[in-house]
Amino acid sequence: MSRRVLKVNDSAWLYAESHRTPMQVAMLATFAVPEDRPDFVRDLVARWREVREYQPPFNYLLKSAPVPSWKELAPEEIDLDYHFRHSALPRPGSQRELGVLVSRLHSWKMDRRYPLWECHIIEGIKDPDQPGDQWSMYMKVHHSQIDGVGGIRLLKRILSADPAARDMLPPWAVGTHGPDQSGLPAREPAAEPAPRESVSVRSIASAGSAVVGSLGRTYGESLVGSNEVGRAVPFRAPKTIFNGRIHTPRRFATQHYAVDRLKAVSAAIDGSLNDVFLGICGGALRRYLVDAGRLPDDPLIANVPVSVRPGDAPGVGNAITFLYSSLGTDIYDPVVRIKAIQESTRLGKERLPQVGGLAMDAYTAMLMGPFLSQAILGFGGRGRPASNVVISNVPGPNEPRYLDGSRLEEIYPVSLLFNGQALNITAVSYDGEFNIGFTGCRDSIPSLQKIAVHAGEELEALEQALGL
Template sequence: MSNNITFLDKTFWITESEDNPKHVASLQLLEMPDGAAPDYVEQLCQEVRQFDHANSPFNGVVKCVLGFPTKLIALDKLDMQYHVQLHEVEDVTDRESLHVLTAKLHETWLDRDKPLWQYHFIRDNKSTQFAIYAKVHHMYGDGATLIRWFQAGYLDHPTTEGFVPVWASDRPKRKERKQGLVKSIMLGAFEFVMVILDMLFIFLRLLMKLTYINPVYMPIPFSGTKTLLTGQVKKGRVVSTVDLDFDRIKALSRRARASANEILLCSFDIGVHRFLKDHGHTFKKALYTNMPINLRKPGEQTGGNKIAIVPVRLAHGKNDPYLRLRQIIENHRIVKWAAKRSRPAAFSYYTLLIQSYGLIFEMLRLSDFVRPIANILISNVPGPSNQRYLKDSKLLSCYPISTMTPGGGVNITLITYAGVANVGIVCCDKNVKSLEPLSLYFVEAFEMLEKCIDDPSLNIDDIGEKVREDNLSIVDDIVFHEENSCDPIEKVNKREQ
């Protein structure tokens, strides 16, 4: 990443607030090597603090003019007591307690007078495991960029020699082919005209959908349904994590003639519906998800942010999980078709436009009074396929914890690592005290999807038996209209038709 900041990167700084910080993070679980000393984590923490000279962008402080970010200024030496911190807990393997600490660390924003990242080591005095909560400001890069750095900082074999943490690692820069001035101007002008035409095409198709001339297109912005998870984003977070076997996901995608993303979308949709139903929420409309789209060309290694975020309509009106999956497949592919028909820059600017409206509502504290852009943000980032190590410690799992979008909702992000989908879930804590039931619902929903292809009698209302009542939301008196559902026999008849 250069010292210059792109317009999209700048938006993450401009729109940040203490209520809604714009950093992304990961919760990493690691295992110490055999025979590790009792103070292994403390020694590791002290060792990495010695790397007080960082590479770009980890050494960059944002320079502002009248509050507007202009560029990154490199620091020669970092305050490592701030950037690398050590915490002690009673039991690192107590996942729920670890989630509480992670949520507490995630809700505070990064010091804007320092480079925008932190590493928090978390240990206990009785386990062979420890954790790292690492957070980086979103203006440094999108998910694809950060995962690429993550892979470079973790090795495919344990080592005690030549270890360098990710912020101090050298990242070779690709040389860009320089074009002549005239050719560059001509290509830029042509690209600008084509992007404007693509933007006009997008809005024309949205207008045709709005007026029912041609309803088959991606969703109208701000079509989301209000729930206890949406509304004004406020300080305070609640976090949970869960693992899904990615080999099973790929196997199911082949059987169901669906992509892995569509299997995950359906599982998450069923899980969120079940979570909301615990609190009296049933809907006469589908929920919507914000879906990030990577706009990089194949093989492109640029830093910063190069993404678009577009809404996708999820499933509704069917209690049969297989039929819900077919709905999601159709809706997902409509959006993918729209993305392929437009230039990446057009989709990026479209994202900026609709997100800007959401940010205006958020800054004016009106998000509780308008429909959200979507109810869920779901993103999937491919990670390393083989086992990785931080020095000589084995990385067991890595759960991404993302930022909140304007209008709230729940943010679900996953990394595929060593054959497992590590899923991180985060939302505001203003109406919920735990997301642990939601994690269990995701697992149950996926297992039901696996079985439903051979068993058409399965019903999404049957999930949730593993959840304890004391994990439910603190909001339990909100009742929405109950949607109609048919009995299992009628449902099977409809499947056969």
């Protein structure tokens, strides 16, 4: 079978992995059990167990020598019973019990003797605010294979916009190359591209100059301190309780709002929805640290992933770079804080080199090199952190989605942690709702749920301050 060599940026997630820091990303999708099909989950599991078709990355096995690469396996070489698992919560299963189970499932590193994915169907969920029963699908994949944007694009292919669609394939039979089950019309083909210019010494030199210049400014200011107010750079973040050594057990908490509430705030501040999200996170972390008596004088700094994935199709591997932003945790007033965040992200975006493809991969590898080297060598969490927290926002489907007529109610991202980075906050929008997943180290962050609660309080404070 064929092999696919990993990019340097994808390989880094494998080298940085340990039992304390499994490098996996996941989604928790909760669906409504159709009222006319009480045995829906049992029937779905039975049918999916018979599907032995696999698409990338679900048929990829890691081979470390001579260089990290993916070996494509034949269907008979894959043990579906290992990857596909059926669980149930004690009835009536609450959201708390679901969170405890997901926290445990997300704590453990996947076995590299198998393709690096798991799909768990969880039944027995009862939401007191909903009339019927619910079930969830928790699916995790190694971060060397899929990033956040790639994962959401894959989800869009797996779920249908048509509630009447039936006999739908499981995720592993769809993958990045299988049939698109969305039921949505194909996008209009892109305009005919202009003839590609030949790669010249001059074009290579220009891209290299942009990359080196951006890195030089970033790490030069990191060494001596930025002379721009609000400018956030790596390794200038204050040490907090989020930035020590971590352990294997995880905690997971959620929060959600109507997207229209965030849009109203963004319109009032003449900013973006992502500005509002960062402002809410900064306010929530400030409240949490004040309660703990551990708020530093300097503002916390967030590492914000930025997608550079071209087109709309999902793909295997990562297509992201990063910028650093202040979270304004040194500022009491929520409106003043969000204005400071806007200025910080503006400065961060200005530092991104205007390059693509291999040049952007090289920039990201060098930008994250010192941080990932710490993780790979086991030094993370011992010195000054590159940033205090990773915060990401990924747009999801705008319309309701279904799986064999079972409506998707909520979807939450579950992300990864490092030594020195004990908290990750990732959001996904879906059908008018903004869903936030808080993934934390159980031992480093007591009462993680408080951060989710404070996030709700912070949105209310912004609305009140803006007269909304």
